[in-house]
Amino acid sequence: MALNPLSYTEKVVRSFLRYQLTTYPFADERLNEQMRGLLSLDQTRDTPLLKGPYISLSRAFQTGATVESLVSEGVLHEHMRQLIPYPTMYGHQESAIRMVMAGRTTLVSTGTGSGKSECFLYPIISRSLQLRDEGAAPGICAVIVYPMNTLAEDQLGRLRELLAGTGITFGMYVGKTPENEADVTGYRLPPGSSNVDYRAKLAEARAAGEGTSVHPSEEVCSREVMRQQGSQPRILLTNAKQLELLLTRQSDVELFDNARLDFLVFDEAHTFSGATGAEVACLIRRLRSFCGRGADGTVCVATSATIVDPTNPDAARDFASRFFGVERDLIETVGEEYEEEVWADGRAVPAAPADPLDALESARAAVDVDDPGPAVAAVCRKLTGAGIDPDAWEASLHDVLARNELLYQCAELLTVPKSLAELIVEIQEAVGREVSEEELITWLTLGAAARKDSRPLVRPVVHGFLRGVQGAVVTFDSDDHAAVLHLSAEEDEDGDERRLRMPVFTCTTCGQHYYEHSLADLDYLGPAPGGGQAADGRVYWETMDVANGGVRCLFIDRLISSEDDEIDEHHPRLSALHLCLSCGSAHDANVDRCLSCGEQAGMTELQAVQQRQDREGCLSTCVCCRSNGRLLSGRFREPIKPVRAANVKDVHILAQDMIHHAERKRLLIFADNRQDAAFQAGWMRDHARRFGIRLLISKQIAARPISVGDLVHALDRLFDEDDALSSALLPEVWAVAPKEAAGTEHQLERKKLLRILVLRELTIGIKQQIGLEPFGRLKVNYLGLEESAPFIQKWTRALRIPADELVGGVAAMLDQWRRKRLVLDRVHG
Template sequence: MLNPITYTEHVVADFLRYQMTTYALADRALRAQLRTLLNLDQTRDTPLLKGPYFSLSKTFRRGTSLQDLGREGILHPHVANIAGHAHAYGHQESAFRAIAAGKTTVVSTGTGSGKTEAFLYPVISQCLRLRDHNAAAGICAVIVYPMNALAEDQLGRLRDLLAGTGVTFGMYVGKTPRERREVSGERLRQGASRAEYRQKVAALQARNDARAVHPPEERASREEMRTPGQQPRILLTNVKQLELLLTRQQDAELFDGALLDFLIFDEAHTFSGAIGAETACLIRRLRSYCGKGERDTVSVATSATIADRTGGNAGRDFAVRFFGVPPDQVELVREDYEPDHWQARRVANGLLAGDPIEHRQAVFQALERADHDGASDEERTRLVQALEAATGIRCRPDAWQLDLHAAMSASETAWQLSDTLDKPRPLGELLVELQRRLGRPIGEEEVLIWLALGAAARREQRPLLRPVVHAFVRGIDGAVVTFPAGRAPRLWLSAAQAEADRDPHFRLPILSCTTCGQHYFEHHVAGFDFTGNQPGGGEARGGHTVWPPLPPGENASRLLLLDRLAIDELDDDDDGTATSAPRRTAPIGFCKHCGALQNQTAQACLGCGRPGSVVGLLAVRQNSNRPGKLSSCIGCGALGGERMGRWRDPARPLRATAVADVHVLAQNMLHYAERRRLLVFADNRQDAAFQAGWMRDHARHYRLRSIIHEQLMVRTHTVGDLVAALDDLLDRDDELSRTLAPEVWSVHRKEELGRAHQGERRKFLRVQVLREITTGARQTIGLEPWGRMRVDYAGLEGAGNFHATWAPRLGCTSADLSLWVACLLDTERRKRIVWDAELKLFSRTWSEADALVSSGFTAGLDLHVRGLKVQRDPGDRKDWVAQWQSSRGMTLARQLLAKLAGSAQVDEGAFFRDLW
């Protein structure tokens, strides 16, 4: 059973870890600050989390069994066979009886209370009775949803419930195919059973095939639904489509012979105001068209919020106006609860001595492993040990849930917690109220432990506590830095956070390179120009130059600053000292109070006059053709460029993208959920379509990585062999090919005798494999950073002349020398200094006009071309040619060689020439 406390902890913690890893800051100090701000184990007051808010959901009263309701005639007897549970809740039974009596019914119960079953089982029962009497085809029930997503979710439920029953159904929305031949997915044969349907669904899911399975009862196209004698018994639709159905003649035929026994509106609270008035008119039009009066059709409205919880008549009044029925014909169904089981004599208790965080972690980990039917004796034993260590409660391993229920029902702490949560409360408010009631300090870790244990403590499968947790999370909303002390920047997750903390210092947005993690500070000032050797422009004051700050806009000059080069090790282009200013930068003074820049740092700020307020930073030189833009990263040389007519820096702000955050949250929620189904709501169709497309596109990249990993688990591959294996897999499965490589299908359709499609597919796959094996050393996403792939180099093993000559001189074994060479090659490979004879992917510059870029196989912006030599020639540029040996300073290769050689004297020039 899903424990909401541990579930929420996991989802929120994973989301914050995602924020940590997404913005790869190479600077250790900034990275440590970001970790501190986001780490749940250290603080829950991160500005990215609002809440959590806690409340308790009461246990619904158990109603009559479905079999007994079938014998009584309230439901059809077969409903008990297809339902997934034996008993109804008390409020569901009330709805069944009200609907059976012909009453207009308003079901106003909470989320997850089974509102759908409250109207669906009576509808299915009537359809089964019509089937038993061989009644003529005709719509029996119209179920209207405010959003297509809800209708599609219901459609999936109907497929599973009605497969093999002979009860027909269909969904008529904008995306419903017009003709039968346009229906995608798998159709089952006539007479197929429910078991056959489930078997087919399981088979497709095992292959990660997302296609739908259509049982013979489903009318999946408009053509089928309009065919005389084929109209569905149950019609799912939305308000706009329902109005079109009654307006267009070809669609109006769908209601010929309609019985319209039921008219149901789900989430009825959305039908308010003008929309509600228009829908009320539509209801009357539909009844009139079908020849039904207000008492001939049973109307049902469901909502979690439409009724007054204090016992008022808001729900009844709504139904009277909405459906046009007399008040005495309306039945209002509310939640009906079981009484709680608390012992009359309770004892006060609390957590035992020890670290509360360690207690919580131990209890949560033990609950995850032991709170399920397949738990081992060892896992249950560890759980009871963790419970006793944290709370002093002793339980039997084979009956720990029952023993825990008995102990907690006699706990004053647990009872006060339950009584306090009679309404939703934030964690801080909950702690204050509990301390007042218990007369002792109580921490958040203890509260979380009691709530988690209350959800796990069960008697007759009923938990003692049913906690509901709401946590509102968001991504980093534009991180900024200030300089409160010296040159050390202080990181804030947003400018609002700095303002709320009353930090008086000037705030600079922070950016990081997407390849190496080098950070930059964005600033806007008046008249700044740095396209030559030194910054120019500005205002002259007392023999110095000052650039006053301006808000971003047309009159402001954008520039990027940094305090230091974040890469710790010496680069292979270093000219001798690790403390020299990086190339393409110049020292500049920044006032940490007013934000003015000046060309000296020794005196007081020339902008505001504050003494000691100027911090020494480095300004990044700009390209004269693109002032204000970052042409390439100072740290790694990653290039910026134009895409779709817009310039894109190689560094991006530390600012979350909503679509990515939703994607990660959805993945985490599904990962920890027992039932892996999730609805994601958006403000409008455009947002929903963009979210779905973005998630689909990013998911396919992870799916391709998964397939590459599966291939590597079988055997070691060369690049060419791996591409061939992937190509063969996609050639056999067109659906998988369309999912993973839609760019190829948009360039060339697959033809039986044609070779163009296969050639383009191989190019696409080769690009993806090459990019995967050249993941940057500081990038966190990829098979190699995850430890799922290792790259070996042919010819390094064995005792060749190089090994035989140099291993003794270096005082190491041949194996150690091979490993050293592999590490050196790894550093060059992960800089994308790779020769690919087939595509020359990393050996030339790419533009949007090139076929690989225009077809979407790769984005040419991030492919920085660079070669490698033992030592550069005088005319070689550092940006284009890397080197192992330098006459002027220590390169990374020389540094690695020095570590390998230790005290041994080595002729570096001869070593690198022999290695080359």
């Protein structure tokens, strides 16, 4: 079934909110409950982390000519019947193809997913087939320029599917293109292989979980071969910077020997503006001049979702004229062409559901099951009173909802994106009754599922802006001084500026919470806090930012490991201080009026955490679980972390969820700059490796109990048979000892690393939440620890306890030591 954008968005947002809750786990139930309520897990649309959703409806594109008719008219080569996977073009695709084949410079401005690439790709392939039939000399026929390598790589995959077995050569020249043919990775099909061979090999690689590329014999994969006379690709994919290098470096200009340059395409042309656009415009003229082509000798095509202004088509022609150096009267623009929506004449406003929330949940559940027919029929009857055919439920539902006035008004109003709140007001005015958000989303969900002739009744497009927790803080209730959690200081809207707000941290192991503050002249390196100022027989410490010389200090109000969360007043690392709820100054005892600001705002008692002499301002050890901080790359890392989201992690989680719930497992992530993109890619790759190795371990131990040594050997065999998997998950081994046919060092290093990774998985901390053992996927048994063992029998009699209880007790003790990493590995010491 086609993806339902409303249901899809709800799933992604709900999963992201669950991640936000679990990634900052409060062991304190009261704070955890507050966190859950603030995130609004039960009503995801109300969460403060989501801006939106903004909803619009896309329209159906007008149907154009059939592929058969375009071939019959001679517009396309006759073999295009076999290459084009769809029998019919969209109207704008037909218009663009006719213009390009007629030699007109063309600007295609249609939305994402509208098939812009086909507008230039099919004419290029058709012309290449014609040149093949004519026996034309080798040489570049088309250059397609992309602003990003990712887009070029995506198009390369499409060319492989289309051109495998056709004899039409193609290649991609970007920074990562291998220099030598020997450096090309992946599987190369032999000359003469067919398209069926390519698809079979690709399916085989995917079924095996391999990430290797499959190269048809038509693909020119290396720069070395591209430069060889007679081996130039007929179709070249590149980017603007690489194209400039090709025309500048003497070693590369041979690539354009005998180039025909029938077509020059710039995808996402709106990115080539300003100074960059001027430079690329000069590059276009240099390329045409080098290939001996005039302004009218090369068909130029530009595509973009925004380059054509419907209200001023001349602006686009002016841009193309300057960019390509073509007379503006010779430039054609192509925009989207829409079908007329089909609605019934006798429409009526449906009755409001008795329970809108239940109706929404029922509709979502109905469209998501494997066999939606009966469930959707039940929902439709409950909401409209009309029955539909469960076996042909999509068309039947389409007929019923086409008479729905509320859904019709949605279609009329959502020609531009609107927030739900804005849409609700306008819908209520249009239908003359109260409409809830739940009811509105219910109708849109069903409307997106209703289809006739594979065409949905409505096509919701959902935009949402998600963010992670920006830095949680606590304030304190003026009555009982209980901690009140806020997802960020900005969201504490009820409090005034002079109010104590303390950033929140949690222990990465046990979830004990800490509150961060900074005070002037605080010295808590000994048994009790020192320093401060004296007044009226009391000592107080004024609030001072660390940047101005204040001392960072951490406080707790409950100790989770103690009974009833009460704190022992004689705890060796804790001392009670009383903080002013207005200015945050600390006092050694409770006072009616703050000795710093003079206000009677009230005091809250918190426990200050002692600091070490060599780690002033830092938490060296968690007071609850005693997890230690550590030096990492010369910097001290505390055993706690702030309740604040990291963009790189949030993007990773969102990407995983979007891929998981999507029908087509393809996703593009955009970053502000190359550095951010590189960091995001590296971070995701590293964490994917960890879970990839866990998955392989899980598969090996699922069938039978296995020893550490046998598990390492099984993994080693797996990686030895799959170099692509090995290089992806164990890059350290390949960096230290590349694999050689006659060498053994690579295998030795691989086994050593695998043993380390297995032992690391077996010694995960007791309170760690991520790992096979915390997930319930791994259980460690100890050889010889059984009821019949002499040791167990001896102590069972001596202690007079059942043998099974003694075995369990000894195993629990060994688990404690193991998960504290008190383990000796005799293989590597």
